[in-house]
Amino acid sequence: xxxxxxxxxxxxxxxxxxxxxxxxxxxxxxxxxxxxxxxxxxxxxxxxxxxxxxxxxxxxxxxxxxxxxxxxxxxxxxxxxxxxxxxxxxxxxxxxxxxxxxxxxxxxxxxx
Amino acid sequence: xxxxxxxxxxxxxxxxxxxxxxxxxxxxxxxxxxxxxxxxxxxxxxxxxxxxxxxxxxxxxxxxxxxxxxxxxxxxxxxxxxxxxxxxxxxxxxxxxxxxxxxxxxxxxxxxxxxxxx
Numbered sequence: 001x002x003x004x005x006x007x008x009x010x011x012x013x014x015x016x017x018x019x020x021x022x023x024x025x026x027x028x029x030x031x032x033x034x035x036x037x038x039x040x041x042x043x044x045x046x047x048x049x050x051x052x053x054x055x056x057x058x059x060x061x062x063x064x065x066x067x068x069x070x071x072x073x074x075x076x077x078x079x080x081x082x083x084x085x086x087x088x089x090x091x092x093x094x095x096x097x098x099x100x101x102x103x104x105x106x107x108x109x110x111x112x
Numbered sequence: 113x114x115x116x117x118x119x120x121x122x123x124x125x126x127x128x129x130x131x132x133x134x135x136x137x138x139x140x141x142x143x144x145x146x147x148x149x150x151x152x153x154x155x156x157x158x159x160x161x162x163x164x165x166x167x168x169x170x171x172x173x174x175x176x177x178x179x180x181x182x183x184x185x186x187x188x189x190x191x192x193x194x195x196x197x198x199x200x201x202x203x204x205x206x207x208x209x210x211x212x213x214x215x216x217x218x219x220x221x222x223x224x225x226x227x228x229x230x
Contacts (some may be wrong), residue, residue, distance in 0.1 A: 039215065040158075046201060049157065049221040055214065092157055096216045100173040101147070101159040 002027050002095050004104035013083040014112045021107045023076045023093035030073055030097075037097040040078045042071055043106075044089040052091075053078065085111055114138040116208050116221035124226045129196040134208030141189035142166040145211045147180065148193045150204040150225045151223075160206075162216070163191055198228045 003026040013019045023037055029038045040053040051060045053069035056076060066081040080087055093104040119133040120206035134146065138213040148160040170182045181194045191208055205223040212218035 010201055035214065037214075039217070041217075043157075048223055050220070051215065060218075094157075094217065099171060100175075101216060103157040103159070106156045 002098055004102050006104035006107050010108045012110050012112050016082050019048055019080045019083050021078045023104050025074045025095055028073045029095050038076050039094045041092045042089050045066050114219045118221040118224045121225040124198050128198050129193040130226050131192055132206050134191045134221050136189045146191040147209045147217050149207045152204040199227050203228045
């Protein structure tokens with residue numbers, strides 16, 4: 001199975017300040033079709049996870065442009081340019097290049 | 113719009129089985145794979161498997177092989193996940209989640225809490 005790791009596991013951010021979460025995979029997520037199957041989700045308190053970013057850097061419909069994703073191969077980053085109160089929750093990275101689909105352990109983001 | 117509405121919370125005894133339903137609306141049910149993901153209390157997300165609602169074909173995570181069965185009823189646009197021989201560590205919120213294009217887990221249901229306790 002592909003192991004996904006995230007750092008940090010928790011993050012406390014002042015509103016308006018940037019935040020960054022790292023995600024690393026134990027194997028490359030680059031497929032022979034040229035796509036990289038890395039996704040980011042946010043699970044707000046008491047809610048189901050919601051898709052933020054697909055295939056490394058594509059924002060899902062309705063996701064604010066303060067969220068951005070980058071990376072390649074085995075190293076990926078989610079950045080929030082200016083954290084807002086509504087961004088609190090747990091962020092997960094996920095890979096789907098190989099079954100079983102696996103998730104990172106999650107990064108809990110709260111507001112200072 | 114796409115909606116996935118799951119069945120209500122369940123309390124089961126160890127050794128029993130549970131069957132969670134996921135009723136889909138707002139799209140052609142047979143057109144998209146349905147995945148199941150679970151989340152133990154205070155823990156992360158764990159993928160369980162998928163079902164192709166068109167063919168009924170399934171793919172289960174090895175961890176759940178032999179204990180999980182995913183089925184569907186196309187006449188009522190509903191997917192099911194049945195987990196047998198329940199243990200206390202199966203206590204979790206179980207989510208159905210529909211694929212979209214190349215995104216395997218896109219739209220999520222609201223989750224169903226299954227509590228296993230004697």
